[in-house]
Amino acid sequence: MTSNQEIADVLYQIADLMEMQEVAFKPQAYRRAAQTIESWSEEVEEVAKRGELEELPGIGKGIAEHINEIILNNGRSPYLEKLKKSLPIKADELFAVEGLGPKRAMMLYNKLKVTDLASLEKAARTGKIARLEHFGETTQEKILAGIEFARRSKGRMLLSQALPIAERIIATLKKAGPVSNIAYAGSLRRKSTTIGDIDILVTTKKPKELMAAFVDMKEAARTVVTGPTKSTIEIRNGPHADLRVLDPSQWGSALQYFTGSKNHNIALRRIAIAKGYKLSEYGLFKGSKNVASKTEEEIYRKLGMDYIEPELREDTGEIKAAQDRKLPKLIGRSDLRGDLHTHSTWSDGTASIIEMAQAAKSYGLDYIALTDHTEKLKIANGLTPQRFEKQAAELRGLSKKLGGFQILHGCELNIMEDGTPDVPEATLKRFDIVVASIHMGLTNDRARATKRLVNAISNPHIDVIGHPTGRLIGKRPGYEIDLDAVIDACKEHDKALEIDSQPERIDLDFGMVRECVKRGVRLSISSDSHTTDSFHFLELGVSNARRGWCEKKDVLNTTSAEKVKEWARKHE
DNA sequence: GCCGTTTTCGGCCCGACTGTTTTCAGTCG
Numbered sequence: 001m002t003s004n005q006e007i008a009d010v011l012y013q014i015a016d017l018m019e020m021q022e023v024a025f026k027p028q029a030y031r032r033a034a035q036t037i038e039s040w041s042e043e044v045e046e047v048a049k050r051g052e053l054e055e056l057p058g059i060g061k062g063i064a065e066h067i068n069e070i071i072l073n074n075g076r077s078p079y080l081e082k083l084k085k086s087l088p089i090k091a092d093e094l095f096a097v098e099g100l101g102p103k104r105a106m107m108l109y110n111k112l113k114v115t116d117l118a119s120l121e122k123a124a125r126t127g128k129i130a131r132l133e134h135f136g137e138t139t140q141e142k143i144l145a146g147i148e149f150a151r152r153s154k155g156r157m158l159l160s161q162a163l164p165i166a167e168r169i170i171a172t173l174k175k176a177g178p179v180s181n182i183a184y185a186g187s188l189r190r191k192s193t194t195i196g197d198i199d200i201l202v203t204t205k206k207p208k209e210l211m212a213a214f215v216d217m218k219e220a221a222r223t224v225v226t227g228p229t230k231s232t233i234e235i236r237n238g239p240h241a242d243l244r245v246l247d248p249s250q251w252g253s254a255l256q257y258f259t260g261s262k263n264h265n266i267a268l269r270r271i272a273i274a275k276g277y278k279l280s281e282y283g284l285f286k287g288s289k290n291v292a293s294k295t296e297e298e299i300y301r302k303l304g305m306d307y308i309e310p311e312l313r314e315d316t317g318e319i320k321a322a323q324d325r326k327l328p329k330l331i332g333r334s335d336l337r338g339d340l341h342t343h344s345t346w347s348d349g350t351a352s353i354i355e356m357a358q359a360a361k362s363y364g365l366d367y368i369a370l371t372d373h374t375e376k377l378k379i380a381n382g383l384t385p386q387r388f389e390k391q392a393a394e395l396r397g398l399s400k401k402l403g404g405f406q407i408l409h410g411c412e413l414n415i416m417e418d419g420t421p422d423v424p425e426a427t428l429k430r431f432d433i434v435v436a437s438i439h440m441g442l443t444n445d446r447a448r449a450t451k452r453l454v455n456a457i458s459n460p461h462i463d464v465i466g467h468p469t470g471r472l473i474g475k476r477p478g479y480e481i482d483l484d485a486v487i488d489a490c491k492e493h494d495k496a497l498e499i500d501s502q503p504e505r506i507d508l509d510f511g512m513v514r515e516c517v518k519r520g521v522r523l524s525i526s527s528d529s530h531t532t533d534s535f536h537f538l539e540l541g542v543s544n545a546r547r548g549w550c551e552k553k554d555v556l557n558t559t560s561a562e563k564v565k566e567w568a569r570k571h572e
Numbered sequence: 573g574c575c576g577t578t579t580t581c582g583g584c585c586c587g588a589c590t591g592t593t594t595t596c597a598g599t600c601g
Contacts, residue, residue: 025584029573060574099590101599134598138591186601199601225600227589232600242601244588257586262601269585274577280586 001446001480002045002075008038010070010077011063016091017083019102020109032058035263037067039316041483041511045071057315090116097146098224099139107132121147145222149234156194157239158473160503160540163188166198168219169241176213177206181251185258189310191543193473193506197240199258207245214243250282252295257281263315264308271303271319279303311546328517328549333542335552338367338561339535341412341435341466341498341526346391347372348380349530353391354398357407359532367406367561369433370395374413376422377439383411385427392430406561408432412466414439419455421462428461433568435498435526437466438479446480453481457489463568464524464556465490467500467507474504483512487519493571496522496556501541502534513548524556 015030053064094105108114130140166184186199224232272279283293292298305322312318343349373382410433414422471478525541
């Protein structure tokens with residue numbers, strides 16, 4: 001099986017090399033196709049088998065042929081290899097250096113035989129770049145700084161890491177001068193799983209003071225660029241951050257523009273052109289007349305569509321849905337009434353049951369399911385059937401102290417190699433709800449992992465599959481699963497799949513969430529809390545669910561504790 | 573190479589900032 005990411009990477013490489021040879025328009029076409037493929041929730045290899053590649057957006061006859069060839073050769077592309085022979089450049093490495101694009105990279109290759117990051121660094125350190133025509137000392141210095149940054153920032157930041165940085169910048173700016181509007185935009189506002197850099201927009205009567213405060217922030221390691229309306233700094237040990245100062249009359253168009261995504265904006269601008277408008281960050285224009293720019297809402301309205309929430313702006317069908325007035329009414333944090341996956345000191349949590357319950361209550365929830373680990377997960381101090389009995393006794397004693405807040409008794413059991421639980425049936429029967437997860441054998445192949453999950457879903461005592469793909473963002477990809485087969489099993493047995501909201505998990509990913517929503521599979525958004533201060537992770541899970549077009553009705557824990565128990569009881 | 577509210581050819585998003593030019597190309601988002 002050749003993964004979607006592998007196919008997309010090949011197409012990206014083709015685009016890079018073509019761009020360096022100054023091939024017109026094709027690079028964009030290949031990149032657009034690559035983006036479609038890496039965000040496609042179904043395996044593209046399956047689409048290819050059905051002969052339906054050309055139905056995917058941005059993929060026509062030519063690229064479909066390339067994809068078939070890549071699949072046939074197990075991920076290798078003879079076409080790319082031929083390109084590389086004529087131009088042996090690691091373009092993706094070089095383009096990651098700030099200020100280096102196709103033209104300059106080509107010049108460096110022709111004059112200095114620069115092909116990758118190492119040879120680029122050598123050329124810069126020996127002063128050869130500064131002596132080239134059209135380059136200079138300053139450019140050489142910038143390239144060296146860029147190399148360092150590219151090496152350090154390989155892999156993007158988690159959403160949960162970027163959010164507090166953005167909030168700190170906003171707090172600093174608010175102290176520096178009067179601001180009428182301030183917000184973060186970009187992938188942060190769209191709540192992407194990972195974030196490349198941070199975009200802050202502001203309207204103010206004191207632009208100079210705010211720009212100065214921004215580049216002088218104590219978190220800033222250096223200034224990358226600075227101008228009257230735009231500055232970029234590098235956060236110490238962190239990402240780049242941009243500040244843009246705007247006129248209040250252009251707040252909506254600028255927020256729309258800088259929120260992106262790029263593909264969403266390109267699609268919008270095409271629609272604008274078709275309607276005789278021009279859309280930019282300064283507004284929607286008919287000739288030289290500004291017809292909408294104060295709010296995002298009026299821009300979308302003028303373009304003949306409903307307002308599109310930032311989380312949906314990826315050009316994956318949201319524009320058509322907005323035109324047809326068929327956008328989903330997205331779930332919000334306040335729709336969640338409980339949390340169906342939490343831990344206590346009985347297994348590997350850091351707080352007692354009562355502390356966890358009180359924390360959940362003050363976070364605004366009505367109930368939690370206590371789902372400590374089971375016996376086979378030794379490293380997490382998993383509970384034996386006897387200890388679960390004792391835990392049940394403690395729970396009975398607690399119920400009076402919680403003033404209406406409910407604790408469901410559950411567990412997070414281990415799905416063993418053959419798909420069976422590591423808990424005897426008699427013990428399983430006593431739980432209000434059972435979450436089942438794969439913790440061991442994470443390297444199973446696709447067929448095996450799928451079979452384990454399907455077996456678990458078919459078990460009448462199991463209600464929810466926890467972190468269904470086992471991924472850790474930036475650390476391990478997780479096991480591959482046949483989502484279709486898992487969805488079929490969930491539909492057949494009316495079981496739920498979890499969106500685990502731990503920042504490095506966010507598992508299911510939004511692409512798979514969207515597939516579940518489309519097919520009517522119930523979801524559970526849970527914090528997987530091991531500490532009293534983890535319940536706010538639910539906001540990350542909700543954002544991810546929103547990116548997957550999820551509504552309140554799709555999520556199990558938007559109902560009452562009683563309804564959840566009733567649903568679980570039906571399985572046995 | 574892809575696509576269609578200009579539909580099978582002829583387009584393909586738009587503007588700011590920088591460095592090295594001495595009027596603009598390259599890069600970025």
